[in-house]
Amino acid sequence: MILNPKLHEQASLTLAPNVNTKKLLQVIYRVQHGPVKDTSDQPKIRVSSVISRMAFFYEKIRNVVEYKEEYLLRKEAIKRILRREIVIEGETKDYQSAEISERVLAELIRGGYLPNNQLPITLIDEVAVIIKKYLIIKNIAAPSISKEISKNLTKRDLREIREEIAKHNQLVDWLMAVAASEIEARLCQDPVLNQAIKNLYDYLSANIQLVDQQELAKDLPIQIYLSINRNFAKLDDDMLSFILLKYYIAGWQSLPESRWPTIAKNIEKIRQAINSQLKNPLAEPLNKITGRYAVATSVLLELLRQDPIGVYTNLKTDPKSFSRQIKKICEKKYTKAKKLLWRAAVRSIIYIFITKGILVILLEVPANKLFGAKIEPLALLFNALFPPALLFFSVLVTKVPDESNTEKIINLVNELSFEEYRRSEPILLRMPQKKTSFLRQVFNFFYGLIFILTFGAIIWLLSIFHFTWVSTLIFLFFLVFVSFFIIRIKRATNELRVIEERESLWRTIFDLFSLPVISVGKYLSEKFSKINVFAFFLDFIIETPFKFLVNMAEDWTNYVNERKNQIS
Numbered sequence: 001m002i003l004n005p006k007l008h009e010q011a012s013l014t015l016a017p018n019v020n021t022k023k024l025l026q027v028i029y030r031v032q033h034g035p036v037k038d039t040s041d042q043p044k045i046r047v048s049s050v051i052s053r054m055a056f057f058y059e060k061i062r063n064v065v066e067y068k069e070e071y072l073l074r075k076e077a078i079k080r081i082l083r084r085e086i087v088i089e090g091e092t093k094d095y096q097s098a099e100i101s102e103r104v105l106a107e108l109i110r111g112g113y114l115p116n117n118q119l120p121i122t123l124i125d126e127v128a129v130i131i132k133k134y135l136i137i138k139n140i141a142a143p144s145i146s147k148e149i150s151k152n153l154t155k156r157d158l159r160e161i162r163e164e165i166a167k168h169n170q171l172v173d174w175l176m177a178v179a180a181s182e183i184e185a186r187l188c189q190d191p192v193l194n195q196a197i198k199n200l201y202d203y204l205s206a207n208i209q210l211v212d213q214q215e216l217a218k219d220l221p222i223q224i225y226l227s228i229n230r231n232f233a234k235l236d237d238d239m240l241s242f243i244l245l246k247y248y249i250a251g252w253q254s255l256p257e258s259r260w261p262t263i264a265k266n267i268e269k270i271r272q273a274i275n276s277q278l279k280n281p282l283a284e285p286l287n288k289i290t291g292r293y294a295v296a297t298s299v300l301l302e303l304l305r306q307d308p309i310g311v312y313t314n315l316k317t318d319p320k321s322f323s324r325q326i327k328k329i330c331e332k333k334y335t336k337a338k339k340l341l342w343r344a345a346v347r348s349i350i351y352i353f354i355t356k357g358i359l360v361i362l363l364e365v366p367a368n369k370l371f372g373a374k375i376e377p378l379a380l381l382f383n384a385l386f387p388p389a390l391l392f393f394s395v396l397v398t399k400v401p402d403e404s405n406t407e408k409i410i411n412l413v414n415e416l417s418f419e420e421y422r423r424s425e426p427i428l429l430r431m432p433q434k435k436t437s438f439l440r441q442v443f444n445f446f447y448g449l450i451f452i453l454t455f456g457a458i459i460w461l462l463s464i465f466h467f468t469w470v471s472t473l474i475f476l477f478f479l480v481f482v483s484f485f486i487i488r489i490k491r492a493t494n495e496l497r498v499i500e501e502r503e504s505l506w507r508t509i510f511d512l513f514s515l516p517v518i519s520v521g522k523y524l525s526e527k528f529s530k531i532n533v534f535a536f537f538l539d540f541i542i543e544t545p546f547k548f549l550v551n552m553a554e555d556w557t558n559y560v561n562e563r564k565n566q567i568s
Contacts, residue, residue: 223283
């Protein structure tokens, strides 16, 4: 990074916040010290606190059997409720959008995702408008696909019918996911976060320069915006799809109802365009750039939120204190990341054990007996203890970023915040070079060889300890899953790294031979998530009658309270 040659001389005198930093300070100050709207006289959405305890306990169980990052749990709960109310129960009941909206908000409050007796009752109508829009689009777009299935049914082969059904289900699932994302965006309005995203977009879009493959230049602005939301705001593909929906359809959130049918007729094409943007080749190289600046922005935001007036004053009286404060926040984030790492490790092992481990372990002894294999107590014990031991050992040896990482974050924060640190050279975005088909085939051959050697060596070692082929399969099953989850849970710590770790020969060899194991774990995890037996059981067998009983209990409680009020 090339900086102003008088940087150190200027920095010792004063630091002048740039325009974007001043805007961010103003927004934070308005949010923290601006007038608070008095809503005490407005009716609030209220549910029974006693009944809420049952629903809250259920949500805790439900979140164990489907591994999602904690910041996505509410959006996932909204999606699950919408799917049940619209797709499952909606086939037999003609629910209106206002009724669905009331149920969604009530369930979110009971589940602990929203505060009780604090949200205005007018929120039901706002969410109802969102739900109505997606209901109309679904009812127009999805049946048009199902009608295609019934056309000339006898003349079509089974594969073609299956493809149409899959297409129908994908569209409906996508609509529910985007609807949930729009509701989540309405429930989580943060002007400070929005201003920080705008600032980062203004800075990166002005400084990032695409070096090659200029045919992708037209997608660069939206890809920068998506990358910021992916790395800084931590949005998943569902929520990024909602952003892209607003990108392709101007004024989507305030679209008049008369236009909804027209949108519905083209929604499949829009969905395909959105999916194409999510898979854009610019995404991966951009993530490496925005990831670093996302860390710097999050650190800056945390500092400014603490004391916006104090920070601004200290820039004039004690400019050096700014770097000291940034360093303290970095250290605090490192400590928090380590704690989150341990919590994620516990969640992961519970998830793996409940959703996959119980079934596998219960099958190990019967399968050995069925095939006449000798049951080895050592193998049984090893398969039971190995997954948590490997996971916890990996967390134990994981190091938080060092001092050099903190210094780099300080430089990036200064670059984003002050005129004196303004960048004078563009950030070059280089696309990875495409390998020739011959070279790719050579690499694939060597990767296949490493794959065979890795799993062959593991199987050979297990055979020395008299593992049966059943016990060996179970060991490999746990190994690949745990290895993938180790990479996944380390994400919170690795995201704080803005400088690449030093490579060593042993690290390179380890990565080379662990890659096949992690790749298989990723593949199986994605496949198993689609056929999660426990999640299916809870969603379709337990949740519907349970929520019905909860709603009945809530209605009964309201009725009793009304009778009490009449008597008094």
